[in-house]
Amino acid sequence: MNILQLPERKLRREKIVMVTCYDYTSARIMAQSDVDMLLVGDSAAMVMHGHESTLPISIEEMSWHVAAVKRGAPKKFIVGDLPFLSYRRSLSATVDAVAQLMKAGASAVKLEGINGSEETIRHLVHSGVPVMGHIGLTPQSVNTLGGFRVQGSKDEDRQRLKLEALACERAGCFALVLECLPETLAAEITAALAIPTIGIGAGAETDGQVLVMQDLLGLNLDFRPRFVRRYLDGNKLLLDAFNNFASDVRDGSFPASEERYAG
Ligand code: KIV
Secondary structure (H helix, E strand, O other), X not given: OOHHHHHHHHHOOOOEEEEEOOOHHHHHHHHOOOOOEEEEOOOHHHHOOOOOOOOOOOHHHHHHHHHHHHHXXXXXXXXXXXXXXXXXXXXXXXXXXXXXXXXXXXXXXXXXXXXXXXXXXXXXXHOOOOXXXXXXXXXXXXXXXXXXXXXXXXXXXXHHHHHHHHHHHHHOOXXXXXXXXXXXXXXXXXXXXXOOEEEEOOOOOXXXXXXXXXXXXXXXXXXXXXXXXXXXXXXXXXXXXXXXXXXXXXXXOOOOHHHOOOO
């Protein structure tokens, strides 16, 4: 997938598919798949490192994840998430953070929210860095939002989110993630923009969809919001495999004769 194809994909109503990815082995599998874009999301803080929010992950950790994904899927379009506050200190600190992700192999960066970031986005875009926006439930603002909850239910919030979406497009974002919004609002935003929207928990009317890999693979049984569809019973399959290994070791059936070196 090439960034120049995105507006055309929107016009032709060909859905854009993005999945999060954080490691080399999964990236190698996704490299063979029909998925358009891999998002090295800061959700890595939660699903890879076990934190309760996305806030603790650092730019160094994000760069390691981007580099691993790039080695596994060198030809895929890779979006690297800018971690909490890494794009809010100063323009120079932002450019350093972005440089780390791009040099690690990202094809683009993603940042959350728009208020106070318009100039940053313009500067990055003019410097040759494609920027994906992200509005609605922005997990880096979990403490301000009062938890992980659907956004845009009240009229004033709907209006504000529409204005934020337009501001992302004006600042130069090439695509926009809409997270946890009512379907009608996501549809209105999608219709108002020339750039594609990629939804997660934002209904069926967005130009594309993204899911977190662990949710899609059924690896995280504690997390079951209504927007997640599990394509694999991953937790059960992996647990069975570990238990079968343990049982084979204990009853002596592993290693079998063909799994040993003779001589
Ligand atoms: O970090 C992430 O995984 C994300 C997606 C939920 C869009 O930002």
